[in-house]
Amino acid sequence: MPMIIMFIFQKTYDGSFIYLLLYVDDMLIAARDKSLVNMLKAQLSSEFDMKDLGPAKKILGMDINRDRQVGKLFLSQKKYVLKMLDKFGM
Numbered sequence: 001m002p003m004i005i006m007f008i009f010q011k012t013y014d015g016s017f018i019y020l021l022l023y024v025d026d027m028l029i030a031a032r033d034k035s036l037v038n039m040l041k042a043q044l045s046s047e048f049d050m051k052d053l054g055p056a057k058k059i060l061g062m063d064i065n066r067d068r069q070v071g072k073l074f075l076s077q078k079k080y081v082l083k084m085l086d087k088f089g090m
Helices: 032-047 078-087
Strands: 006-009 017-024 028-031 062-067 072-077
Touching: 017 032, 028 032, 062 078
Parallel strands: none
Antiparallel strands: 006 017, 017 028, 062 072
16 A cells, blocks of 8 residues: 655644645645645745646545535545456456
8 A cells, every 4th residue: 555645734824734745756735725735836846846737636546526615525446446346356
């Protein structure tokens, strides 16, 4: 099972956090305030060669689904489970 290195990067003015998740060369940044995410991306881009792939839809084989109206985020490994079931003839 791959290990995710998670850093809580900064506590924000409203007491929430900016999360930076890093695994090898994949990065995911999450926060309540999108402007803080953009500010962090700009800081990192000034130091490192980065490519912004837009809103995350997938990370480490997991599908990411958001319900922005209720403020919830869902992770799914359905495709992985179906692939394993097929691989073992189940």
